[in-house]
Amino acid sequence: MIKHFIISALAGLSITALAETEKPNILFIFADDLSYETIGAFGILDIDTPHLDSMVEGGTTFTHAYNMGAYNGAVCVASRAMLNTGRFVWGTYQHDTGPKMKEEVKSGRMWSQLMSKAGYRTYMTGKWHVKAKPADIFDVAKNDRPGMPKDFWSKGSADGTKPKHYGYFRPVDEEDYKNGWKPWDTSNGGFWEGGKHWSEVVADDALDFIADAKEHKDPFFMYIAFNASHDPRQAPKEYIDRYPLDRIKLPDNYVSKYKYQDEIGCGKSLRDAALAPFPRTEFAVKVHRQEYFALITHMDDQIGRILQALEESGKADNTYIVFTADHGLAVGRHGLIGKQNMYDHSVRVPFMVVGPNVEPGAENPAPIYLQDIMPTALQLADAPIPEYVEFKSLLPLLKDKQAQHYNSVYGAYKNQQRMIQQGDWKYITYPTCGGERLYNMKNDPFEKSDLSANPEYAAKMKELRSDLLALSTDLNDPLDYNDPVTSWKKAAPTKSKKAAH
Structure with a gap:
């Protein structure tokens, strides 16, 4: 394990001074479907992530980093478009079309x-x-991948040995698991397509980039994006074997069915949700978590290779390393499997920064959005932050934990879910069915006790409803809460504005 790398580098030099003298390198490592709780150093789950743990030890962790939401079922699409354009979710919605994104590229705005x-x-x-196209906007782009490896929704066989939905609604029971899909079976394709696991290919490419960077005087910006830990959650067998089912604990907020699963778009028609059987079973959830943890640990080993290569390159002393993910994942919490919900396991991500003069082993609880890394990198590069970039640089927070950032966190999923998190409180509303949720996140961090029907909190509900409506207006949310179906159909996102929330 690589421990405490870079933490003493340029110890007497401030972040601002560094930006004004020698421009730092930036290594951005990006995971997929990775919940905030999946870093072993956080002590929430029994999971092995020694190399990511070293980033926690060697840098500053933003403990409350969020994705703002999504306008379609592929939450990563909105997250990544926000990240690369710098716009909030509804401004991104306006620009996230082929022609408009081409215009972004043509204008040099990515x-x-x-x-x-x-x-x-x-x-x-x-x-x-x-x-x-990555080749149009990066100097070097290799093995750029689609949203996910090929899954097994439509696979089947004429003799019935592999059902039509092979890889979905699984495992029904132990016998079904014994005879069914296996994450280490390379014949299934997916992460194994091409002959080598995609996470290993990403690490190989990163090592090539680091070697290439040694030959150039210019500072480097590396965008290293794993498909892990997205499904199909495939990893070598030795990683699965590290997580026998008796090591996997059932989430303490596990239920077999979420009350509003169909109304909020998380029923059988949602691809992610259909990975496990309905209703959820303890056995199925444990198997999915086993495969999730194994894929994460395998990715962590690849990240270790990258960090080691950076250290050996001689470039580490002047490099900022940032690790985060595009959103989280439920994997059995609240009866949910995917990320299309407003619970912390799905909207909150790990976010660690290591680099010159970044405080080691520190935590910052200020609420941030993961896309804040975009203007942060620009400021580190001593580059102007364009007016259209709506996210905020984290450098003030890295220099002063008490610096002002966002007053509240906003979340959205299509026209079916909205959320505001403010201080210790989270309020969720389901506009198309009228459902509501209220949680005290300080007392109930895993959101097990819904307080929305408790008359004691009626005033808090009213306050948060009002604040959410105001924030939605500020962010140019196209949803009319009084007519969520028609307004969504007619939605035509307009130019968003900066919001001081």
Whole structure:
């Protein structure tokens, strides 16, 4: 394990001074479907992530990093479009079409293009899922991948040995698991397509990029994006074997069915939700969590290779490393499997920063959005932050934990879910069916006790409803809460504005 790397580098030099002298390198490592709780150092889950743990030890962790939401079932599409354009969710909705994204590229507005203008050599590998070609906006792009590896929704066999939905609604029971899909079976394709596991390919490419960067004087910006830990959750067998089912604990907020699953778009018609059987069973949830943890640990080992190569390159002392993910994942919490919900396991992600003069082993509880890394990188690069970039740089928070950032966190999923988190409180509303949820996140961090029907909190409910409506207006949310179906059909996102929330 690589411990405490970079933490003593340039110890007497402030972040601002560094930006004004020698431009730092930036290594951005991005995971998929990775909940905030999946880092072993956080002590929430029994999971092995020694290399990510080293980032927690060696840098500052933003403990409350969120994704703002999504306008379609592929939550990563919105997350990544926000990340690369710098716009909030509804401004991104307006621009997230092929022609408009091409215009973004033509105008040089994408994150990597702005880094290039600042004098950086830019690299990219792995999951992209943005309506632009990486080769058009990075100096070097290799093995850019689609949103997910091929799944097994429509596979089957004439003799019935593999059912039509092979890889879904599984495992029904132990016998079904014994005879069914296996995550280490390379004949299933998916992460194994091409002969080598995609996470290993990403690490291989990153090592090539680091070697190439040694030959150039320009600072580098690397965008290293794993498809892991997205389904199909495939990993070598030795990683599955590290997580026998008796090591896997059932989530304490496990239920067999979420009350509003169909009304909020998380029923059988949602691809992610259909990975496990309905109703959920303890056995199925444990198997899915086993495969989830194994894929994460396998990715962590690949990240270890990247960190080691960076250290050996001689570039580490002047490199900021950021690790985060596009959103989280339920994997059995609340009776849910996917990420299309407003619970912390799905909207909150790990977010660690290691680099020159970043405080080691520190935590910052300020609410942030993961996309804040885009303007942060620009500021580190001593590059101007364009007016259209709506997210905020984290440098003030890295220098002063008490710095002001966002007053509240907003979340959205299509026209079916809205959320505001403010202080210790989270309020969720389901506009199309009228359902509501209220949680005290300080007393109930795993959101097990819904307080919305408790008359004691009627005033708090009213306050948060009002604040959510105001924030929705501020963010140009196209939803009319009084007519969520018609307003969504007619929605035509307009130019969003900056919001001081």
